[in-house]
Amino acid sequence: QVQLVESGGGLVQAGDSLRLSCAASGRSFSTYTLGWFRQAPGKEREFVAAISWIGGSTNYADSVKGRFTISRDNTQNTVALQMNSLKPGDTAVYYCAAKRSGAPISTMTVYDYWGQGTQVTVSS
Numbered sequence: 001q002v003q004l005v006e007s008g009g010g011l012v013q014a015g016d017s018l019r020l021s022c023a024a025s026g027r028s029f030s031t032y033t034l035g036w037f038r039q040a041p042g043k044e045r046e047f048v049a050a051i052s053w054i055g056g057s058t059n060y061a062d063s064v065k066g067r068f069t070i071s072r073d074n075t076q077n078t079v080a081l082q083m084n085s086l087k088p089g090d091t092a093v094y095y096c097a098a099k100r101s102g103a104p105i106s107t108m109t110v111y112d113y114w115g116q117g118t119q120v121t122v123s124s
Helices: none
Strands: 003-007 010-013 018-025 032-039 046-051 058-060 068-073 078-083 092-100 118-123
Touching: 003 092, 018 032, 018 092, 018 118, 032 068, 032 078, 046 068, 046 078, 058 068
Parallel strands: 010 118
Antiparallel strands: 003 018, 018 078, 032 046, 032 092, 046 058, 068 078, 092 118
16 A cells, blocks of 8 residues: 655746655555656646656656656655646646556556645746
């Protein structure tokens, strides 16, 4: 069992940066693949980024590639999402998710554990 708690959301202006963090509790954290997803009002939840359990492999949605960076610290049981050059279109609730090992894929349904989400609002 893994519990995930996101933090770091807020209201920023276009072009600003924001860093989200997700703290995980539970056994064998370092063996889990971790991901970030987001859901904008009136839209379906979508993949943002994911990182493999040893951190050597990452995957990004095309919409955030080059602007967002996912990283993890297995000693602190945390995963972070550094978001730069934010756009109004990045406004959404951001969710941290975890699945037992495997590639950092974008398929939402294979992620077993989810956090409650943190709101990110980017004003123009």
